[in-house]
Amino acid sequence: MTDARVGGRDTLGLAPRVKALAVADPVLDLERRKPLLTMRGWAGYQMEELALTAIDTVTLKMDFEDGARHEDVVEAVARVAGLQMPDRNNEEHAEVARWILDSLLNVGTVDRDFSHVYGMAPEGAYASHRFSFKLLREVAGHDGRPRLRVSNEAIAVLVGAVDIDIASEQVAADAKLEALIRRGRLTDAYRAAELALRRTVQYAEYIRTRLEGMRRDIRSVDWIRDVQGMQTEALEHIEDRINAESTIKDNLVRMMENSTEDATPAQAAELIEILEECLRRHAALQANLQEAGERFRAEQERQTFVPPPSRSYVDFKHQLLQPTLELPVRQAYPLLDGFVAAATPPRRPAIVYLPDLIAGLMTLPAERDGDDGLIVEPEFGDAEDVSAFSDEQYTAVTSLLTRADADGIRLSALLKLARRHTANDGRGKLDHLLALQVLGLFGAPRYDPEHGTTLAALEDGNELDDELFAGNDLLVLRGPAAVNPSIEKDTKEAVV
Amino acid sequence: MSDVNDMAAVNRLLAFGFQPGLTPRRNAEYAALVGRCRTDPAFAQLLHAAARGFDLSVITVDSRAGLVLGTTAETQFAVSVADHISKPADRPIAALAHLAIVALAYYRPEDLDDEAHVGRVTVRHVDAMVEQAAKELERRAAEADVDDGVPVDHPDLIRLWRYYQRRNPVASTGDDRAHSKSRHAIIKRVAEYLADNGMLRRAGRENGGTYTTTARYQIQVRELAGQRMLGELAALGITVGPDSEPSFSSPGSASADPPGTAASPSPPSAEPGA
Known part of the structure; x- marks a missing residue:
């Protein structure tokens, strides 16, 4: 009997306005959620305008019997999205429109409901309540497919005609x-x-x-x-x-x-x-x-005008269904469960038998049956393993590293050379490869058995001043083997 | 004193009764046992005693429906909604669907008495009937200016009709399949369950699925389910005359039933369920 109890005089009197604000919130929320979709680069769209377009479209399209079709709404919203961002393609506009529609329907929740907590103070005692509402309702059309209708709450707030x-x-x-x-x-x-x-x-x-x-x-x-x-x-x-x-x-x-x-x-x-x-x-x-x-x-x-029944039977709709609907779920569910037990034939109960239970737990989960057959198993084609750097780039970097001698050469100088090289060859990532190689030399010096020398990168406290990379300006030097025992100790990492 | 053969026959009949899809017309042995039950009082007595052992009651032994067994409060054989609806959030809706299917199939109480009556229900119409009843309650709540909130710490205090309304009747999915949490899908699951247990017969796919009732269903809801639930509602203090509005005798619920709603232009002798 909650409805009756909370129906007492509310001394706060804020509830109607909080509810009206709550109905506007999902629309405003779209704009707030927009930055979270950074990957898609949708910052240029005005989401709340698109949402209102969707609600307007459904309001105008729904008539006496029927609602608006999803694709019509998506089309109308995509058109406005096209006006907002004319330089993006139509596919993206439609994608934005579908996102808007899904968000207004609140797809992904069980009830597809929005809810908001508000307080009332009947007889001075404050109590929190949850207000649940929908913006768009999905109803069955003539062909059984879902159609959209705007909820009363949305019409009230949209048109501003609350009372x-x-x-x-x-x-x-x-x-x-x-x-x-x-x-x-x-x-x-x-x-x-x-x-x-x-x-x-x-x-x-x-x-x-x-x-x-x-x-x-x-x-x-x-x-x-x-x-x-x-x-x-x-x-x-x-x-x-x-x-x-x-x-x-x-x-x-x-x-x-x-x-x-x-x-x-x-x-x-x-x-x-x-x-x-x-x-x-x-x-x-x-x-x-x-x-x-x-x-x-x-x-x-x-x-x-139908003849009276010869015996008196229960009127299921008026005597059972309607009073049950008015009960809170807490009371109604046990009642209905009792009804189900009485209205269905007895069944053989499943008795847990330990060996069965173990066998059941050990069995692999069954394959999904035919109803879910629409999920297509992906087929993977053969893809070639494309290496990030070409052979020429490796050769170029090796030739750059031969410039290192006993006095050493700075990473910054090597980068500069590599970039000049890049400019000549038109390759994009030569400096990346060089930086990676030098970083590798810092951790693991490369021993050259032919000349009995070691190529290594040392850190001597100089900061690297570069537009792409940050960290220490490593010194690459070539010396006789086992000349640099300090490298292992120095674990300070150059950040690339 | 009955002999061993009688005992075997009684248990054979009970075993038939546990197969709700089976009717005497389909099985000669079943038909013979049902016939014997109707003519041999000692045999019938034995059957009742055997059923009592299972904590079941024999509702009737009918030539069309066969042995119709009812469950008692103690039995292990009773069905619960939880057995066939796995998601707790869907269960109140499914349980309501059980009741609504009966209410639509036997829309007029006299249909229950008419052995020739075959109720016809469709998923879509069951949903429409409950939706309509919910709309009526919504209108009354709006007229009485009742707040529609639910206490945050007691979400199960939500009225059942609001709980029902909050679900979408249908919902779109990415690939045109029915959304499993929509009301239509839940009603369909309940109807399929009843059809699997010999209470309904599948009669087509129109309107989300069309089903007709069986004799067994008629007997079961008439003799057991309806009366029992009416008694349980009365125990809660809710009594409804056959042709009047519900009256809630528990204190504090008077506003749920605004005055003056029953002024209908139909003649005063309007019959229940009309």
């Missing part, structure tokens, strides 16, 4: 739209029209759930309070909207005829398009409303 009556906001939106068109501010008018469309979608969503509920169970809907009231209200709403939209369209056409600006026709065409979309939506809404009465009567006939 505002739907109908009155629509009137305000109309007034704003008309004024903007009269003043010729078409870009703003476009935004306002889009906003008006979003309100219509919200209205339709409300009515859709009512009708759906009626189809399932007639008793869940109160005809006088819910259906009739809603029907009149919605029909009035549609009438007003159709009037308003026609006026706006007339205004717009008149303005286009008188207009002298170049940009106007294209903008006006977009505006007309969205207004037509509004009219189409309203027609659908009206058709559904007109059917409502008929459907109610048909459902009443189907559901209510």
